[in-house]
Amino acid sequence: MLGPSGSGKSSLLRAVIGLQEPLAGTVEAELDRSEIGILFQDDALLPWRTAHDNVALGLRFQGHEPRRANEEAEAWLGRLGLAGFGGRFPRHLSGGQRKRVALAQVLARKPRLLLMDEPFASLDAIVRQRIVQDLVDLVERERIAVLLVTHDLEEALSLSDVVYLLSQGPRAHITQHYPVPIPRPRNVVHARMHAAFAPLYERLWHDLSREVGGACAEAA
């Protein structure tokens, strides 16, 4: 989902997971709430719990036995490159490592739908690149559906199968959608060099600026 700020992208995700009631309409999903995971931009881990315990907690809420939860937590931390960091408290981890713990926390619960609200915006380029690639690999392997909200055109194109464009709010709606014909499995760096990338980028840029520009003209 790509759209100007204020088009209600975040509200949409919050409504899907039930953190917020939609003002109108309903959310229909063939999923249980526990099968939906969400990652925010400023994910907060429980500061008084170690990385390991933060991950295990989500599994405990799902009803797993403590032993099983601990094993799974350990395995997911390993899968996200955090083997050996489980005993650390969030304060003693870097921003990128905290993001990985948050990711492990959500993915360990085996969601069928993953909602992401600009989860990587606060990370620097290299760290971000690595985490995004790891995430793409995991999502492709586990076949998890992802609804990603972003205002970064490149991120939208390199990660998505379809980009939906939202109009300027209030009462924003989907104006268009753009299938992205870049094959999977994807490498997020190489995806940007795919022949389809540049023309799509230009079209999206054009349509998005018209959305934003239209709103400015309206305001004037």
Add this chain to the structure above:
Amino acid sequence: MVLDPARAWMRQLLAFAILLAIWETAGRAGLLNPLYFPSPGRIGEALTELFETGRIWPHLEATFSAAIAGLVLGIVVGIVIGVVAALVPLFAELIEPVMTLLNAIPRVILAPLFVIWLGIGVASKVALAFILVAVLIFFATFAGIRQVDRRLVERVVTLGGDRWALVRHVYLPSVAAWVMSNLKVAVGFAFTGAVVGEFVAATRGLGYLLSFAQSTYNSALMFALVLLIMVIVLVIFAIAGRLEKRLFRWN
């Protein structure tokens, strides 16, 4: 000259020793009136005498039990009222002005009132220590719950945590952090309450001994008692500090 911060305690100790030496020498040379400034030696003698004769124990016990009882009661009641106020808006509306008022006044002025209500026994001292501590802990708890990080609440909710999980994993640890960060102040308050209560009217306790020393112009005893109270509070601070460190490794 570059000062090594790690050795600050050595310089402080040295300075203190020099000061004591000057004080002692001046005292022996008759430069200080022992009625106002007893020499360190005299103070030391007064202190040893208190322990050697065993005279101090009932007083220590009285002050300690009043302070500890007030501290524990104050923490428990402060937390309970704080939690209820944070969860029940109507209760918060009614209790907050009372607490704000109690917080604004120097609460030790209530000491004579407690003596009238509860007598000159230990109860009036416990009450004073209690009221000093409870108001402090109430605000710590109330603020702690209200300022809980919304993101943590949402995190636990989206991970499937229920109400009890929120209390256990988010609210309680937040409150514990706030209460613990006020624990040292609370310990100081509890002893203030106990000792001031004993000043006003008592038959035992360090505060009673202090006021006895004052009425008999026994300044060596007075210095000895002040020193003793300082040491007691420092020891309790150290214990509280240890506890804090253990419980808050995450911070």
